[in-house]
Amino acid sequence: MNLNRRQMLILLPAAAIAWKAVLAGTPEEAPNYTMSDHWWGMLIDIPKCIGCGNCVRACQTENNVPDGYFRTWVERYHVSDWEMKNPQDIMTNPLTDPQVISPDGGKEGFPVDTDASGKYFFVPKMCNHCADSPCTQVCPVGATFVAPDGVVLVDQKYCLGCAYCVQACPYGCRYIHPEKRVADKCTLCYHRITKGLTTACCEACPTGARQLVDLKNPKDPIHEFLKTHSVQVLKPQMATGAKVLYNGLDGSVR
């Protein structure tokens, strides 16, 4: 094949563009979404939670979560008057011995409380999308990871189902999917947030007790909220860099 200079000058840039397209791979993600612009988390406002279970049902619908397994669930805590008056030892201390129930993850609500004394409150739980997550560190094959936008995800095609991560999660947020036999967990509705929607649980929450937050977005109301509220994460002593922020969290919550 003989190429003259003119043909060469046309061919080379064309080849360069084609090669660029090959290198770019398969951009199936939303085209206007830049991962490095986001750092996702969630705000859970405990004083607003009414324990209706809408989030649990919405999550199950949105993500085909099998019955009896939960990507998010709601717990009801009860610290009785007796505990608050008798904080002598670990078994009666109001901070270490609350009564916690979560029937079917709180999906269909909670039974009527029999003991009206003390304090009751609901605590929605979910994957904390830790920035320095123990679950991703133990994966032997690189099937679970913290994405560049701060969401902890599972590559279900790569996962072996060894369940190391299920044991490693200090918050009990992972399970082995009974049909797929691989690790499954909250994706923070990655398929929604990359398209500009909020998560299914936030969409379904009737009181605004859950809010998706983008900690890298300077216009996100979370920054104002953090200035004016006392916000805590679960198990801060684990140093997991949890990004599910709880407002009004009681000390008894684990």
Added chain:
Amino acid sequence: MSVFKDAGHLFRFAGLFVLAFLIFLVVRHYVVPKSFGQYGHYRAAALGEIAAHPAKFAGHETCEGCHSDVADKKSKGKHAHVNCEACHGALFQPLPVTGQPKPNLYERFVALIVPPAPPDPLLLRHAEDPTSVKPVLPDTTVLCARCHTASTAKPKGFPQVVPADHSNGMPCDTCHQPHSPGMDAAAAPDATAKAAGGVK
């Protein structure tokens, strides 16, 4: 060359190492997925696969595109911050999977070793085909009670009732209009409710 006089066995050994390394490189090329390591110790293509999951909750903006009258009414009432799908359920409803061919003996054998992923249900889209696909109207007796049944665990300011005492089993929408649940908004037809500006 006198240094290498008796070193032939070493060269053969070195050759074996080189060969083994080349085989390793070839195997590695085929075994490691292309996008592995692009962002870290994982397959970058997984991000796109996870993001491709179909969404079922469409978001209240989609509903408000057509039902602006309801959105208006709702924005003036106490349920202003309750999104449509919180009560009506997800807009995209899964179609029941039918007409699946029965697996043959071989497929059933394979399924024993590698359990197949459950098929993704097709989604019905009320937003795309509003006449033939109708979302189920929620039963207010069940729906309202989920949030408004009295419980000590609920925030003190949140409106709560004991349904049995409150309504004697009557459906809530006998008196309350769910989109703007104050009492006079319910008694009046939609137009009057709008004129009155709803009830806080």
